[in-house]
Amino acid sequence: MIEIAAQVVVFDLDDTLYLERDFAESGFRSLARHFGERIGGEGFAAECCERLAEGARGNIFDLALSRNGIEPAPELIAELVAHFRSHAPEIDFCEDASRFLSQMGQFQTGLITDGPMEAQAAKIRALGLGKRLDHVIMTGEWGKQYSKPHPRAFERIESLTAASKGGIVYIADNGKKDFIAPRQLGWQSVQILRPDRIHAGTPGGPEQAADHVISSFDELAIKPLTAQV
Numbered sequence: 192m193i194e195i196a197a198q199v200v201v202f203d204l205d206d207t208l209y210l211e212r213d214f215a216e217s218g219f220r221s222l223a224r225h226f227g228e229r230i231g232g233e234g235f236a237a238e239c240c241e242r243l244a245e246g247a248r249g250n251i252f253d254l255a256l257s258r259n260g261i262e263p264a265p266e267l268i269a270e271l272v273a274h275f276r277s278h279a280p281e282i283d284f285c286e287d288a289s290r291f292l293s294q295m296g297q298f299q300t301g302l303i304t305d306g307p308m309e310a311q312a313a314k315i316r317a318l319g320l321g322k323r324l325d326h327v328i329m330t331g332e333w334g335k336q337y338s339k340p341h342p343r344a345f346e347r348i349e350s351l352t353a354a355s356k357g358g359i360v361y362i363a364d365n366g367k368k369d370f371i372a373p374r375q376l377g378w379q380s381v382q383i384l385r386p387d388r389i390h391a392g393t394p395g396g397p398e399q400a401a402d403h404v405i406s407s408f409d410e411l412a413i414k415p416l417t418a419q420v
C-alpha cells in the first residue's frame with residue numbers, strides 16, 4: 192500500500208478513472224447502429240474491436256471498412272470520426288476508481304485531460320464528473336498546443352486551489368507526457384498502470400517518471416495534509 196499526504200487530488204481521465212477501451216467499443220457500437228449497412232453494420236463494430244485489440248491506433252476505421260469490402264473514402268472517415276467523438280458513451284468508472292472517488296470528501300479535487308474536446312466532454316458528462324470534482328480542465332478547450340506536458344493546466348489548478356505545490360498529487364497513466372509538468376512544478380505524482388489499458392505504459396526517463404506506480408486505486412491511500420505555515 193502506497194501512503195501519501197495531500198490537500199488536492201487531481202486525476203487524469205482516460206485509462207485512469209475508466210477504461211478507454213470501453214469508450215472506443217461504445218463508439219464502435221454507436222457507429223454500427225447509426226450508419227448501419229453503409230459501413231457493414233455489426234460486422235463493422237466487431238472488426239473495429241478486433242483491430243483495437245490487435246494494437247491498431249489511428250487507422251481502425253479504414254481497416255474495418257476495407258475488411259468489409261467498403262472503400263474508406265476520406266469523407267466517410269471524417270463522418271465516422273465526428274460521430275465517434277460526439278456519441279453519448281456507455282462508460283462507467285473502474286470499480287476501484289469509483290471506491291476511491293467516494294473517499295475524496297476531505298480533499299479538493301480536479302481533472303486534467305487531453306484530447307478532442309467534444310469526446311472528452313461527452314465522457315465527463317457520461318461519468319457525471321462535473322458534479323464529482325471541484326475543477327475540471329480539458330486542455331482541448333485551449334487548443335492542442337496546451338496538451339500535456341504543457342504546464343498551463345497544472346498552473347491553473349494551482350491558482351484555483353491555492354494549495355502548496357507539494358500538497359497536490361496528480362494520478363495518471365501515461366509515462367510519456369503526464370508527469371513532466373507536475374514534476375517540474377513540485378507536485379507529487381502517481382502512475383496507475385491498469386492491466387486493461389489501451390496504451391502500453393512506457394516508463395520514461397527520470398524527468399518523466401512518477402513518484403509511485405500502482406495498478407489499482409486499491410493500492411493507494413491518501414491522508415489529508417495539514418497546511419504548513
Ligand SMILES: [Mg+2]
Pocket residue numbers: 203204205206207363364365
Ligand atoms: Mg490517460
